[in-house]
Amino acid sequence: MDLQTAAQINSFLAAFVLLTAFGMLAQKRIYSLIHLFAWQGFFLSINTAIVAYVAGKHHLYISSVLTLSLKVIALPYILHILVVKLKIRKEVETMVNIPTTMLIGIALVIFSYYLTAPVTELSRLITRSTIAVALATVMIGLLMMITRKKAVTQIIGFLAMENGLFFAATSATYGMPLVVELGVALDVLIAAFIFGIFFFHIHTTFDSLDVEQMTRLKEGD
Template identity: 85%
Template sequence: MNLQLLAQINSFLAALVLLTSFAMLSQRKINSLVTLFAWQGLFLSINTAVVGFVAAKHHLYISSLLTLSLKVILLPYILHVLVVRLKIRKEMETIVNIPTTMLIGIALVIFSYHLTAPVREMSTLITRSTLAVALATVMIGLLMMITRKHAVTQIIGFLAMENGLFFAATSATYGMPLVVELGVALDVLIAAFIFGIFFFQISTTFDSLSVEQMESLREDN
């Protein structure tokens, strides 16, 4: 297959990953946020398979399947069960309003392209154009963690950050060693279970998962 066409497919998938990051940043409904996270994982999985084909790195096919099973199926399912069990139905509150948050996100994308420009000029990899998108995905995930009041949405922001880090590794070096990727995947899965148990305990004790309300309780004490 033509390398130029594969490079265009790679860039298109990177654009979809970035688009889902902005959609997550602007989303207030928790169920929609979980769905968008699953879509981001799907685009990331397909992109990893494309990079594996271009670079002839067979371990990336395993990484792609791992991403598909973990971030498209298992983690969204765990998050969905968490939302149902905790009876989260209202729209999620934000510390900064959505338009301002989106403007900050755009500024982070511009900053990412400026920061990675020297690397893109020196690199000969087909994925060099997507490195800025990967860095922007990391920073937008961090921004979502900072600007959300609800603990569950902050965890989704953390998982989106991890997506960006994985994307950056694929873009910069054609992926991490498989043993490292397996270790990271296991850590993320265990963290998801721990967070789930932790949230149940908080919800039972304080009847809320709002970080702001928990801080006010600490101040009262």
């Protein structure tokens, strides 16, 4: 595979990652949201493997497999089980309506391109054109966390943000050193366990997973 093709495939997959990010912003059904998250991880994993092949970075294969097992299989599976067990039937509820969030999302993409312009200019890697997309994915994940009412959707936003960070590391520097990648994966795994426990706590205490009910801690006046 020559560099030209590799760069094109890389951009193509980046487009899909961004597309799934927007898909998650627009999605109203919780199961589809989890599936979209899995798809995003899948595209990331393929992209990492291709970069590993083209650039000859063997440790990226490990990251790729890690992404595949953790973010495409394990986490969506855990989320799926939680949604079934906690009988979350209601659809995704948002604080801001969906068309507005999409518009904010587009603004964030433009902002990301503006912000990363100096970095892209300095880079010599074939993946340099996707740094902006990676930052945009982080920002959209953040947007999702802010605008959603349910704990489950907030967590998916959190994980999507983590996807974006992983993507950023791959496209800006061909991945962080292996020890860091492994540590980050471990942290994500622990976080997954914690929010799993949390869902049950919130569910039993508030009788729903609606974070809007969490309004007891306010400044006294």
